[in-house]
Amino acid sequence: MTEAASDHANNACLAELQAALGPQGLRLGEQIEGPRCTDWSGHPPVRPLALLRPGSTAEVSAALAICHRHHIAVVPQGGLTGLAGAAVPVAGGVALSLERMKAIEAVDARAATLTVQAGATLQAVQEAAAEAGLAFGVDLGARGSCQIGGNLATNAGGNGVIQYGMMREQALGLEVVLADGTVLDMLRPMLKNNTGYDLKQMFIGAEGTLGVITRAVLRLRPAPLARATVLLALPDFEAAMALLSRLQAAFPGALAAFELMWRDFVELSLEWKTAPPPFAEPHAFLALAEVTGASEAALQQALEELLAPALEEGLVADAVLPPSRAQAAALWRIREATAEFPTRMQPINFDISLPLAVIGDFAQACVAALEQRWPGQRSVRFGHLGDGNLHLSTDARSLGGMSLAEAESAVEELVYGLLATYGGSVSAEHGIGLHKKPYLGLSRSPAELAAMRQIKQALDPLGLMNPGKIF
Numbered sequence: 001m002t003e004a005a006s007d008h009a010n011n012a013c014l015a016e017l018q019a020a021l022g023p024q025g026l027r028l029g030e031q032i033e034g035p036r037c038t039d040w041s042g043h044p045p046v047r048p049l050a051l052l053r054p055g056s057t058a059e060v061s062a063a064l065a066i067c068h069r070h071h072i073a074v075v076p077q078g079g080l081t082g083l084a085g086a087a088v089p090v091a092g093g094v095a096l097s098l099e100r101m102k103a104i105e106a107v108d109a110r111a112a113t114l115t116v117q118a119g120a121t122l123q124a125v126q127e128a129a130a131e132a133g134l135a136f137g138v139d140l141g142a143r144g145s146c147q148i149g150g151n152l153a154t155n156a157g158g159n160g161v162i163q164y165g166m167m168r169e170q171a172l173g174l175e176v177v178l179a180d181g182t183v184l185d186m187l188r189p190m191l192k193n194n195t196g197y198d199l200k201q202m203f204i205g206a207e208g209t210l211g212v213i214t215r216a217v218l219r220l221r222p223a224p225l226a227r228a229t230v231l232l233a234l235p236d237f238e239a240a241m242a243l244l245s246r247l248q249a250a251f252p253g254a255l256a257a258f259e260l261m262w263r264d265f266v267e268l269s270l271e272w273k274t275a276p277p278p279f280a281e282p283h284a285f286l287a288l289a290e291v292t293g294a295s296e297a298a299l300q301q302a303l304e305e306l307l308a309p310a311l312e313e314g315l316v317a318d319a320v321l322p323p324s325r326a327q328a329a330a331l332w333r334i335r336e337a338t339a340e341f342p343t344r345m346q347p348i349n350f351d352i353s354l355p356l357a358v359i360g361d362f363a364q365a366c367v368a369a370l371e372q373r374w375p376g377q378r379s380v381r382f383g384h385l386g387d388g389n390l391h392l393s394t395d396a397r398s399l400g401g402m403s404l405a406e407a408e409s410a411v412e413e414l415v416y417g418l419l420a421t422y423g424g425s426v427s428a429e430h431g432i433g434l435h436k437k438p439y440l441g442l443s444r445s446p447a448e449l450a451a452m453r454q455i456k457q458a459l460d461p462l463g464l465m466n467p468g469k470i471f
Ligand SMILES: Cc1cc2nc3c(=O)[nH]c(=O)nc-3n(C[C@H](O)[C@H](O)[C@H](O)COP(=O)(O)OP(=O)(O)OC[C@H]3O[C@@H](n4cnc5c(N)ncnc54)[C@H](O)[C@@H]3O)c2cc1C
Pocket: 039, 040, 075, 076, 077, 078, 079, 080, 081, 082, 083, 086, 087, 098, 118, 139, 140, 141, 142, 145, 146, 147, 148, 149, 150, 151, 152, 153, 154, 155, 156, 157, 158, 159, 206, 207, 208, 209, 211, 212, 213, 214, 429, 430, 466, 469
């Protein structure tokens, strides 16, 4: 198509979109704010042909049908807090924001379900659940900005995974609009429904490549009446594994966190003075565990009973059981040093997962390999051990003289190459988007990739939904 013909086709499409969505529903040119052109990943911005802001499922459906007729690509956008570049617009395509569809439509406290439009923030869902005396099972740092649609599309994890699972486990029903405008109503609020393929699961974690999530029925959980925290000093990784399984056995379904920090992470955190040193001596590992239950006193007592033999056996070298939530919060600040990464170092971040049994070996082998290649390099390790999720951050400034882009690609090649030999996944929580596309084949077999492409082809034969992402 010539440039003039293409402009003509785009203008025809935009005129139809304008008529379908009204003045509030379409932004063009300079009306599209800069932040809409990229996401938290820092990917270079791309200005879309238009920003669509539908106000209802019917408008999403009309907009997608129009784009489909005109072969215009559509990139769904939530709160733009994604870390993999998955919501970055594509040149010549439109971005479709769910920001006007943010109603909490219903909370059923008896059935413990909540029905919501996809543009509601995670925090709005958490607050609505709390008002009904219940809790929502997923929590993460971007809660005030990220949207339920984005959380579902990335199958987000975060703080509560060990207790309640990822977004996939919170979704009872979904409403999705396909690339051609077809509305799939899968909003059935039942846990059990074995009637053929569970289609809604296809769209969870699909990063907007199969359709636009417009509404969801979510599961709520009983709000815990009390919490207790313990900080454990551990001699080795095996001790961490043993403590994790003892806690899971002693607090079935009530272990809310088990955050493992390697000594390199703790030293950096204490160097930055995020919290006072909790122990006189340094230890190989610290683990922060949190349990929930009916009374704080009962939880404290149960933790003390669990700790006494572990201390005697040498499984735990030392422990702090903070008597108040304020003192517990002070201990959590050691772990929260991650918030300072972007300002205090030039971090190359990894969000990987591995079979539980090999996390310790991998973490050791990985830092040894980095050290051999770049003597004096600085890397720190921490993770949600119960979820098999390891975070590794290497300070690019400690690698000597490379540009950030060179350092990133050299470190990624080393880390992901080693990860593949341990059977790990290049993305535990954040997704593939644009950034991890080159490494997807390390975590998925050619047969799995072929099946994924067939599903994409079946649901979006023109390849218009978020093209160029994941594959
Ligand atoms: C400070 C901070 C902390 C974070 N902590 C965590 C964490 O602990 N765990 C974790 O998993 N992630 C974390 N993240 C990453 C991010 O918050 C999650 O990936 C989140 O789920 C993205 O939601 P969003 O609404 O911002 O989506 P966006 O960034 O807007 O989009 C992400 C993807 O979802 C698609 N999408 C968005 N809305 C829809 C929709 N309605 N229908 C179909 N597709 C859609 C987009 O096309 C894109 O592919 C963190 C990010 C920040 C900035």
